[in-house]
Amino acid sequence: MRTLSFLLQKEFKQIFRDPAILRLIFIMPIIQLLLLPWAADYEIKNIDVAIVDLDRSVYSQRLIDKIQYSSYFKLQVFELSYKDAMAYIEDETVDLILEIPKDFERDLTREDASTVFIAVNAINGTMGNLGAAYAGQIIRRLNQNIRMEWFQMPRFSPIKQISVTERHWFNPTMNYQVFMVPGILAILLTMVGGFLTSLNIVKEKEIGTIEQINVTPIKKHHFILGKLIPFWVLGLFMLTIGLIISFIAYGIIPAGSILMLYGFSALYLLAVMGLGLFISTITETQQQALLVSFFFMLIAILLSGLYTPIDSMPRWAQWIAMGNPVTYMVEVMRMLVLKGSASYHVYFHMGVVFIFALILNSLAVWNYRKSS
Amino acid sequence: MLFGMPIVWIILFGFALTTEVKESKIAVLDHSKDEMTQQLLQQIEASKYFMIDRLIDSPSEIESALEGRRIKMVMILPKDFQYQLNHQNTTQIELITDATDPNLANTVVNYANQIIRDFQERNYPQQELPMTINIESRMLYNPQLVGAYMFVPGVIALILMLICTMMTSVALVREKELGTMEVILVSPLKKIMFIVSKAIPYLFLSLIIVAMILSLSYFVLDVPIKGSLIFLFLESALFIFTCLSLGLLISSVTNSQQVAMLISLMALMLPTIMLSGFMFPIENMPRLLQVISNVVPARWFFTIIKSIMIKGMGIADLLKETAILIGFTIVLMAISIGKFKERLA
Numbered sequence: 001m002r003t004l005s006f007l008l009q010k011e012f013k014q015i016f017r018d019p020a021i022l023r024l025i026f027i028m029p030i031i032q033l034l035l036l037p038w039a040a041d042y043e044i045k046n047i048d049v050a051i052v053d054l055d056r057s058v059y060s061q062r063l064i065d066k067i068q069y070s071s072y073f074k075l076q077v078f079e080l081s082y083k084d085a086m087a088y089i090e091d092e093t094v095d096l097i098l099e100i101p102k103d104f105e106r107d108l109t110r111e112d113a114s115t116v117f118i119a120v121n122a123i124n125g126t127m128g129n130l131g132a133a134y135a136g137q138i139i140r141r142l143n144q145n146i147r148m149e150w151f152q153m154p155r156f157s158p159i160k161q162i163s164v165t166e167r168h169w170f171n172p173t174m175n176y177q178v179f180m181v182p183g184i185l186a187i188l189l190t191m192v193g194g195f196l197t198s199l200n201i202v203k204e205k206e207i208g209t210i211e212q213i214n215v216t217p218i219k220k221h222h223f224i225l226g227k228l229i230p231f232w233v234l235g236l237f238m239l240t241i242g243l244i245i246s247f248i249a250y251g252i253i254p255a256g257s258i259l260m261l262y263g264f265s266a267l268y269l270l271a272v273m274g275l276g277l278f279i280s281t282i283t284e285t286q287q288q289a290l291l292v293s294f295f296f297m298l299i300a301i302l303l304s305g306l307y308t309p310i311d312s313m314p315r316w317a318q319w320i321a322m323g324n325p326v327t328y329m330v331e332v333m334r335m336l337v338l339k340g341s342a343s344y345h346v347y348f349h350m351g352v353v354f355i356f357a358l359i360l361n362s363l364a365v366w367n368y369r370k371s372s
Numbered sequence: 373m374l375f376g377m378p379i380v381w382i383i384l385f386g387f388a389l390t391t392e393v394k395e396s397k398i399a400v401l402d403h404s405k406d407e408m409t410q411q412l413l414q415q416i417e418a419s420k421y422f423m424i425d426r427l428i429d430s431p432s433e434i435e436s437a438l439e440g441r442r443i444k445m446v447m448i449l450p451k452d453f454q455y456q457l458n459h460q461n462t463t464q465i466e467l468i469t470d471a472t473d474p475n476l477a478n479t480v481v482n483y484a485n486q487i488i489r490d491f492q493e494r495n496y497p498q499q500e501l502p503m504t505i506n507i508e509s510r511m512l513y514n515p516q517l518v519g520a521y522m523f524v525p526g527v528i529a530l531i532l533m534l535i536c537t538m539m540t541s542v543a544l545v546r547e548k549e550l551g552t553m554e555v556i557l558v559s560p561l562k563k564i565m566f567i568v569s570k571a572i573p574y575l576f577l578s579l580i581i582v583a584m585i586l587s588l589s590y591f592v593l594d595v596p597i598k599g600s601l602i603f604l605f606l607e608s609a610l611f612i613f614t615c616l617s618l619g620l621l622i623s624s625v626t627n628s629q630q631v632a633m634l635i636s637l638m639a640l641m642l643p644t645i646m647l648s649g650f651m652f653p654i655e656n657m658p659r660l661l662q663v664i665s666n667v668v669p670a671r672w673f674f675t676i677i678k679s680i681m682i683k684g685m686g687i688a689d690l691l692k693e694t695a696i697l698i699g700f701t702i703v704l705m706a707i708s709i710g711k712f713k714e715r716l717a
Contacts, residue, residue, distance in 0.1 A: 020631045028639055035664070039646045041656040048655075089512060090683060092675075112502050118509040123682055125517030126391045126479075127653070132509040133482065143505045150503065160496040161462050162488055166481050168471035169438055179473055184642070191638050199630050287542055290633045294538070295377050298641070302385055307651055309476055311395045311444075317388035331441050338472045341439035348441075 003218055007226030015230060025196070029188040029238060033181070033245050040180040040307075047131045048076045050085040050094040057105035059146065063116070066142050067098065072134045082119075089121050096120045096131045108146070170339045181250050182333035183306040185242040190300065190326055193235045193269045195293055197276030201227055202289040205280075224365060228273050235269040236262065246337075255340025264336070264346060267353050268329050274360030275325075281367040300326040325356050374539075375581065378531050382585050385527045386593040390519025393479040396444040397425035399437045408454040412491050416447075421483040438470045445469045445480050513682050524589045525678040526650025529611075529670040531585065533644050536578050536612050538636040540619030544570060545632040548623070563712055571616045578612040579605070598684030604677065607694065611673040614697050617704035618669070624711035648674045672696050 016022060049067060053060050068075045076094050079085040088094035099117040101107075107114035118135050122128025171178055204210040213223060239262070246252040254261055276293065283289040302308075303317065304326040310318055321327050328349045335341040398416075402409050416422050425442055428434065437443045448466040450456065456463040467484055469477035514521045547553040556566055582605065589595045597604065619636065626632045645651055647661065648670040654662055665671050672693045679685040687694070 018628075020626070020628070021634065024631065024634045024638065028634075032642055035661065036642055036646050039652050039657050039661050039665075041652060046655055090685060091689060108503055108505065113504045113506060115506040115508055118507060119512055120509065122511035122514040122517055123678060124391075124522045124653070125514060125519055128511050128514065129517055130479075130482075132511070136507050136509070139505055139507055143503070147503050160457055160492065162457065162465060162492050163462060164465045164467060164485055164488055166467040166469065168469050168474075168477050171471040171474060171477075174471055174474035174477065176474055187642065195634070195637065199633065203630060286629045286633065287546065290538070290542065290637070291374070291377070294534070294637060295380075297637075298381065298534075299384060301641075301645070303388055307645075308389050308391055309393060309396075309473070311397065312390050312392050313388040317384070320384070320388075334472050335439065335441065339439050339470070342436070345436075345440050 003222050004225055007218065007222060008229060011226055011230040015234070025192060025234065026238070026241070029192070030241065030245060032188065033184055033242055034249055036184055037177040037180040037250070041176045045072055046074050047072055047096055047127070047134070048094045049073045050077045050079055050088050050097045051075060052079050052082050052085050052097060052099040054102040055100050055104040059105040059108060060100045063098075063100060063139065063142055066138050067135070070134070070138055072131075082117075086119075089119070092121070094121075095127065096135065098135060177250050178252060178338065179334075181246045181252055182337040183330050185239070185246065186326065186329040186333045187301055187304075187306065188242065189235055189239060189265065189269065190272050190329065191297065192238055193231060193272040194276045194279075194297065196234075197227060197231050197273045198279040198283075198289045198293050199276075199286055200231070201277065201280035202283055202286050206285055220365065220368060224277065224368065228270070228277070231273055232266070232269050235273075236266060239265050252337060254337045256336035257343055260343050260346060261332075261336045264332050264350055264353070265329075267350060267357060268325065268332075271325050271353050271357035271360060274357055274364055277364035278360055278367065281364055300324050303327070304330050306330050325353060328353050374535070374577065375584065378535070378581050378585055379588065381531055382524070382527055382588050383592060386520050386524050386589060386595075389523040389527070391475070391522075392517070392519050393476055393483070394420050395423050396421060396476070396480050397423050397442045398445045398447055398480075399426050399428050399434075399443045400424055401428050401431065401434065401446060401448045403449055403451040404453040404455075406452075406454040408457065408495075409449045411495075412449070412488070415491050416484075416487055419483070419487055421480075421487075434468060438468065443470065444476060445484070447484065518594075520589075520593050520595050521682055522650060522678075524593055524595045525681060526648065526674055528582075528585050528589070528677055529648060529650070529674040530644055532578060532582065532608070532611060532673070533615050533670045534636070534640060535581065536574060536615035537619040537622065537640060538633065539574055539577075540571065540616050541622040541626075541632045541636050542629055543574075544620065544623035545626055545629050548627060549629055563709065567620065567709065567712070571613075571620075574616055575609065575612055578615075579609060582608045582612075595681060597681050599680035599686060603687060604680045607673070607676050607680065607690075607697075610694065610697050610701070611669065611676075614669045614673075614701045614704065617701050617708060620708040621704050621711070624708045644668060644670050647671065650674055669697060669700050 051064055051067070053064060064075075067073050073096075077085070077088055079088070082097065082099055085094065085097045085099075089097065097119045099119070101115065101117070104114050104116065116139065118132055120128045120131045168174060201210070204213070243254065275296070279289055279292050283292055299320075303313075303321045303324055305321060306326075310321045310327070313321065332346055332349050335345060400413060402413070413424065417424050426437070428437060428446075434446050437446055446468045448468070450464055453463055465488060467481055469480055471477040511517060544553075547556070586597065586604070590597055622632055622635050626635065647665040647668045649665070654665050654671070657665065676690055676693050679690055
């Protein structure tokens with residue numbers, strides 16, 4: 001116990017005496033937590049539109065007005081030909097072209113049918129799809145209105161109609177910041193836990209100070225505990241700061257049990273630190289450790305369901321996501337902070353992360369040699 | 373390792389990343405369990421967008437279903453669905469989503485609406501309505517709406533940015549830390565020569581990485597390269613230079629490898645992912661972040677490769693982006709060389 005307390009003193013002193021690291025550990029996450037969630041807005045609005053009106057009739061003007069005043073679209077340019085409008089698509093000032101053909105109004109009133117063209121930049125598939133769908137909605141609604149002006153519709157529709165109502169739970173205002181904040185907090189926690197532990201130990205290897213420890217009677221588990229505990233405390237401290245920031249800046253109060261949140265995070269930190277520890281036992285220089293943790297970190301972040309839904313991934317990628325501790329952290333953060341899920345929903349995650357922690361840490365301890 | 377990483381990444385992310393929503397798991401509360409609701413459910417199950425994960429029996433189970441990790445939406449079918457539709461001409465379906473992810477919630481509702489509309493039309497075909505405006509839409513550049521078209525260029529920009537910056541900064545700071553830098557500084561070697569000789573091996577390494585990534589995305593991920601390959605390489609070389617000079621700058625302001633790594637990873641990774649425009653549309657961001665995104669070099673490079681690969685644009689259309697990258701490189705170079713000189717004085 002005494003050995004451990006001395007080791008802890010050493011570690012904490014080392015951390016607090018390196019102001020550059022300390023600043024990075026604390027200030028950077030805070031800034032990122034304050035700024036980045038604002039970037040995460042998938043909502044498709046302000047689609048920039050170019051309109052090519054070859055008809056210049058009353059109806060075409062009505063259609064243009066409808067598009068212009070809808071909240072989805074922003075009328076950018078008004079072009080004389082499709083070809084001119086295409087130039088705007090190429091340099092990305094415009095995402096969607098609406099072309100109203102010549103004789104649009106005449107065909108509609110005399111031939112009972114007429115066609116408008118929509119061309120949309122679909123490199124971003126979701127955006128292309130939704131853009132076309134919104135435009136379609138607006139056109140159909142206008143169509144309905146025009147029809148009503150010409151024909152008396154019966155009051156009770158003889159047409160069978162299934163109506164659909166929708167309710168959005170947990171986030172009724174459909175706010176994206178709310179969605180991103182807990183996820184980003186989870187990532188920051190992962191980075192601090194995983195990176196710092198691995199870098200710290202490898203640094204001792206590289207400078208050679210680990211030799212000095214190896215020749216002392218300090219036990220293997222003392223050394224490892226001495227390394228883990230400081231970063232574990234730092235991690236939990238960061239979580240607290242993160243939660244305070246998300247309350248102050250975003251008004252997010254964890255809806256679920258805070259105790260559970262801390263309990264899970266503590267376990268999770270153990271798992272990622274175990275990974276860091278393991279990496280440090282298989283690498284010799286900081287550069288190597290960095291590359292290895294960087295490699296895993298990017299995969300862990302992008303395949304965690306933080307940015308893109310896991311259900312949409314191919315089956316094999318879903319398996320990788322399931323073997324990724326970050327997935328569970330992001331899920332639990334969202335469940336406990338946003339949904340206020342009852343604790344029993346988290347037991348599964350806890351079990352999985354516990355197994356991760358156990359495996360990774362035993363691997364690390366087993367792999368750590370005092371002799372070189 | 374250095375070559376293996378980008379390969380694994382591009383394959384993994386190229387296949388796995390997509391904002392497309394499919395196979396969302398839903399729960400169904402069917403109050404009527406008649407022939408028609410069975411049909412509707414079959415149609416939903418058959419679509420690629422949904423998977424019916426479970427049938428629930430009472431409204432009290434809705435909450436716990438949505439609180440769990442799998443269910444994204446609960447669909448509630450009313451009592452006497454078929455009867456109402458046949459005799460009162462109307463009936464109502466209720467959808468409750470887990471809106472913690474608003475994008476997902478919206479998309480799922482849209483798809484459900486589509487399926488319900490199709491179902492209605494198939495069962496009760498309507499007669500031709502007079503005065504119909506038909507819509508013909510064209511999906512430009514990406515008719516199949518493949519997610520990879522957006523993500524592959526993004527991942528290329530991300531990988532190059534992180535690897536190049538990190539490698540240079542760490543390599544230089546390592547020399548500082550080991551003290552070999554001093555040896556070079558006192559030798560008659562010109563500073564510029566030193567920096568250039570440091571940069572060139574990494575430039576070559578990175579160009580090889582670019583070649584690997586591009587061939588993988590072309591042959592394995594089926595992302596087209598419509599523009600000129602040479603132009604694409606030239607632009608990549610330019611971007612690599614930008615990243616190398618950023619790495620140089622980082623190394624000139626830090627003294628330990630740890631700090632250099634933390635800066636080039638923790639400080640660069642998330643902002644590059646989020647602000648370069650491949651994950652989230654930049655137009656949607658608040659003004660402040662749009663301004664910040666301007667100084668993320670990956671943002672410009674992302675536009676460049678996307679335009680060359682998928683739209684097949686040439687140098688004339690990308691002058692602005694190219695100029696900005698050149699500007700970045702010159703400024704970053706100038707600052708870091710200045711910093712090196714300072715150390716000597």
